[in-house]
Amino acid sequence: MAQTENDFTLEASIPTASLESILCTEELQRRPSRGPDYEKENHAFVKLVSGLADSPSTIFQTLAETIQDITQCDSAGLSLLTRDGKTPDVCGQRFYWPAIAGMWNPHVGGGTPRNFGPCGDVLDQNRTLLFRHFERRYPYLMPVIPAAEECLLVPFYVAGKAVGTIWAIMHSGRRKFDAEDDRVMASLGKFASSAYQALAHIEDLKIQVAEREKAEAEVRELASGLEAKIRRLVEANVVGIVMWNLEGAITEANDAFLRMVQFDRKDLASGRVRWTDLTPVEWRGRDERALADLNASGIFQPFEKEYFRKDGSRVPVLLGGALFEGDGNEGVAFVLDLTEQKRAQEMLQEAQQTLYTTQGELAQVSRLTTMGELAASIAHEVNQPLTAVTNNANACLRLLARHNLDPEVLRRALEEIVADGTRASAVIARIRAFMKKTPAEKKELDINDVIQEVLALARRELSENRVLLELQLTKALPHVLADRVQLQQVLLNLIMNAVEAMTAVTDGRRMLSVQSQVDESGDVMVMVRDSGTGLGSEGDRVFNPFFTTKSNGMGMGLPISRSLIEGYGGRLWASSNSPHGAVFSFTLPIAAESPS
Amino acid sequence: MTHASVVFVVDDDPSVRSSLKFLMSSVGLQVESFDSADPLLQRKLPDAPSCLVLDVRLRGLSGLDFQRELAARNCHMPIIFITGHGDIPMSVRAMKAGAVEFLTKPFRDQDLLDAIRIALDKDRERREREKEVSDLRDRFNSLTPREQKVISMVVSGMLNKQIADQLGTAENTVKVHRSRAMEKMHAQSVADLVKMIEKVESSGEP
Numbered sequence: 168m169a170q171t172e173n174d175f176t177l178e179a180s181i182p183t184a185s186l187e188s189i190l191c192t193e194e195l196q197r198r199p200s201r202g203p204d205y206e207k208e209n210h211a212f213v214k215l216v217s218g219l220a221d222s223p224s225t226i227f228q229t230l231a232e233t234i235q236d237i238t239q240c241d242s243a244g245l246s247l248l249t250r251d252g253k254t255p256d257v258c259g260q261r262f263y264w265p266a267i268a269g270m271w272n273p274h275v276g277g278g279t280p281r282n283f284g285p286c287g288d289v290l291d292q293n294r295t296l297l298f299r300h301f302e303r304r305y306p307y308l309m310p311v312i313p314a315a316e317e318c319l320l321v322p323f324y325v326a327g328k329a330v331g332t333i334w335a336i337m338h339s340g341r342r343k344f345d346a347e348d349d350r351v352m353a354s355l356g357k358f359a360s361s362a363y364q365a366l367a368h369i370e371d372l373k374i375q376v377a378e379r380e381k382a383e384a385e386v387r388e389l390a391s392g393l394e395a396k397i398r399r400l401v402e403a404n405v406v407g408i409v410m411w412n413l414e415g416a417i418t419e420a421n422d423a424f425l426r427m428v429q430f431d432r433k434d435l436a437s438g439r440v441r442w443t444d445l446t447p448v449e450w451r452g453r454d455e456r457a458l459a460d461l462n463a464s465g466i467f468q469p470f471e472k473e474y475f476r477k478d479g480s481r482v483p484v485l486l487g488g489a490l491f492e493g494d495g496n497e498g499v500a501f502v503l504d505l506t507e508q509k510r511a512q513e514m515l516q517e518a519q520q521t522l523y524t525t526q527g528e529l530a531q532v533s534r535l536t537t538m539g540e541l542a543a544s545i546a547h548e549v550n551q552p553l554t555a556v557t558n559n560a561n562a563c564l565r566l567l568a569r570h571n572l573d574p575e576v577l578r579r580a581l582e583e584i585v586a587d588g589t590r591a592s593a594v595i596a597r598i599r600a601f602m603k604k605t606p607a608e609k610k611e612l613d614i615n616d617v618i619q620e621v622l623a624l625a626r627r628e629l630s631e632n633r634v635l636l637e638l639q640l641t642k643a644l645p646h647v648l649a650d651r652v653q654l655q656q657v658l659l660n661l662i663m664n665a666v667e668a669m670t671a672v673t674d675g676r677r678m679l680s681v682q683s684q685v686d687e688s689g690d691v692m693v694m695v696r697d698s699g700t701g702l703g704s705e706g707d708r709v710f711n712p713f714f715t716t717k718s719n720g721m722g723m724g725l726p727i728s729r730s731l732i733e734g735y736g737g738r739l740w741a742s743s744n745s746p747h748g749a750v751f752s753f754t755l756p757i758a759a760e761s762p763s
Numbered sequence: 764m765t766h767a768s769v770v771f772v773v774d775d776d777p778s779v780r781s782s783l784k785f786l787m788s789s790v791g792l793q794v795e796s797f798d799s800a801d802p803l804l805q806r807k808l809p810d811a812p813s814c815l816v817l818d819v820r821l822r823g824l825s826g827l828d829f830q831r832e833l834a835a836r837n838c839h840m841p842i843i844f845i846t847g848h849g850d851i852p853m854s855v856r857a858m859k860a861g862a863v864e865f866l867t868k869p870f871r872d873q874d875l876l877d878a879i880r881i882a883l884d885k886d887r888e889r890r891e892r893e894k895e896v897s898d899l900r901d902r903f904n905s906l907t908p909r910e911q912k913v914i915s916m917v918v919s920g921m922l923n924k925q926i927a928d929q930l931g932t933a934e935n936t937v938k939v940h941r942s943r944a945m946e947k948m949h950a951q952s953v954a955d956l957v958k959m960i961e962k963v964e965s966s967g968e969p
Contacts, residue, residue, distance in 0.1 A: 547820070547847035550847040550868040550869055551847055552778065554782070554870070555778040555781075555782040556869075557872065558779070559782045561786055561872035562786040562872075565786075583781065583782065587782075
């Protein structure tokens with residue numbers, strides 16, 4: 168609330184005189200009236216209207232001055248209903264004096280209560296009133312000097328509601344208001360109403376304009392802020408940023424991207440840098456999928472691919488992007504150089520490979536140690552009786568040389584020699600039994616049956632290791648003459664080796680192929696083919712006793728298998744599979760009285 | 764000095780043990796055999812040149828452990844190792860610890876018998892050396908304290924007069940002590956005496 172020295176509170180207003188005692192409105196019609204001065208009046212209205220058009224902010228002051236000029240009063244002004252003391256408001260609880268001309272001009276900004284004062288009386292009675300010394304009823308007006316001898320108050324309305332008053336005051340008896348003043352004030356009241364509405368409209372407009380300007384400013388700020396941020400992203404060159412179109416052109420790119428592909432700005436400007444040309448042929452299919460995503464959703468999710476550099480080498484990248492809104496032909500993408508990540512990955516893999524190799528070597532060393540210990544143990548077992556034999560025999564020879572050999576001594580020595588010889592051969596027999604458990608029993612066999620029997624044994628191993636089996640068995644093969652169990656052992660050994668060779672394969676199919684046929688020399692041939700790690704430089708060494716690449720292998724499987732096959736007059740050999748893996752093949756001569 | 768030498772055999776294989784015994788006795792060696800180290804450790808060793816033919820791989824205490832154990836007991840009996848599966852580190856260890864020989868089974872009988880002869884000679888020498896020192900120590904201990912004092916001064920190169928001055932006695936008295944001590948020590952000359960005292964001192968005890 169605007170508090171000035173002329174502002175008075177409701178509590179201070181104690182009525183002292185009745186309303187009737189301060190009103191003398193009827194006198195207006197009885198007083199001698201001056202004649203209307205239409206020229207002056209017209210002139211004043213033109214001035215008011217042009218003032219409203221030119222400087223609406225001062226129109227109330229112009230109005231106040233016009234009232235003073237036309238009525239030749241001492242003070243003139245207007246009161247507006249307000250809630251906060253400033254903004255006009257029909258529901259306001261006070262009258263506020265926005266403009267005053269003449270002697271009361273210093274009281275601009277003051278006012279009176281809505282329900283207890285001359286303005287309120289005018290609004291309540293809804294007509295022009297003439298007051299005489301209204302401070303007699305409204306004591307809060309007493310300090311407002313000079314005191315009002317007479318005050319002519321005219322209400323004005325907007326949309327049927329009174330919103331304020333205009334007034335003219337005489338502070339002395341120099342002149343009294345008359346009917347002509349009443350008429351002119353009524354006209355001016357109508358103008359005040361128009362001016363008020365015009366101003367309110369202008370205020371509305373101002374608010375609207377301000378709001379619009381504010382919104383526009385926000386949009387501008389947002390736009391310029393975002394642009395700056397995006398530009399920062401592009402120019403920071405932390406990631407490659409490219410603008411492209413669906414025709415394959417790269418229309419704009421930052422330095423980071425150009426560095427990645429080793430092109431320069433000139434190349435870019437010439438239109439030589441096209442994402443379609445940068446993409447190696449095997450990656451075009453992946454690009455097609457990204458384009459399909461773009462068509463469907465306007466974006467493509469980040470994916471890894473490769474680009475050609477200017478020198479023809481390749482750079483692994485991760486890229487993701489989106490189409491711009493609009494005709495849907497252009498878009499933006501980020502491109503990340505994955506070279507370092509890939510290198511790190513490769514190094515990690517290499518390190519792991521080295522670790523595996525080392526572990527493998529370590530395992531082999533410990534296995535060789537075990538084999539060495541086994542061999543030493545066997546040697547010890549045999550050496551003990553041999554030592555005893557030579558000692559006994561040597562002792563006999565010495566005694567014999569001295570002709571001192573008692574036949575009884577000789578007999579005991581010979582008995583011991585025989586016992587130790589038997590003991591040594593028993594050790595050897597044990598070792599042989601360990602190597603070859605059952606005696607061979609040669610029979611005519613269909614090798615396909617043996618293959619099926621072994622595959623039945625190995626089926627579980629195959630499925631556990633997710634190995635696919637391919638069987639190419641030639642029907643009605645001639646029979647071979649061999650021990651069934653030994654052939655089973657050979658085949659099982661080859662198949663298990665193949666499965667183990669493929670357990671290291673994680674990125675490709677694990678394919679075991681078993682083939683049977685008759686070879687060019689008429690022998691039955693069986694091939695066990697795997698897609699495993701292959702033999703590499705190992706070659707024929709795999710047939711050396713104690714050679715093994717397996718962590719739990721004895722290195723005896725293949726040499727024993729080979730000696731078994733050779734025992735039947737066949738051959739067992741290894742070769743490389745294409746594109747990778749190994750093939751173990753063996754042949755067996757056909758039985759003499761074979762059905763074919 | 765005429766005690767018959769003894770060869771001890773420790774091998775857990777009975778036929779090897781008995782064949783070794785037969786072989787050694789065929790050349791006239793006296794042999795005692797055991798199937799492990801413990802019974803030998805329990806036995807009182809004879810006062811005669813002896814050596815040990817020891818299998819590396821034994822039940823209980825291994826041959827190499829047994830070698831260490833004997834050294835700890837101040838027993839210097841020479842050792843010949845025999846083994847069914849010797850390796851180089853093992854033989855190096857054994858030889859460093861003072862083994863005479865390290866033979867891999869089956870060995871040539873002559874190699875073993877040669878090694879035994881060397882080992883027994885070695886032990887005999889050691890025993891003679893110890894006997895001599897022990898005799899000398901006995902003789903030295905039979906001297907009176909005064910004689911011992913005079914002798915040690917003589918050995919350090921002092922003249923009779925110097926010794927008499929230092930002991931505050933007459934030169935003649937020193938001469939008497941000295942000739943008595945020489946006689947008790949069976950020393951023919953001062954040089955002889957010096958050697959004797961050196962041997963006693965180098966054996967550790969005064």
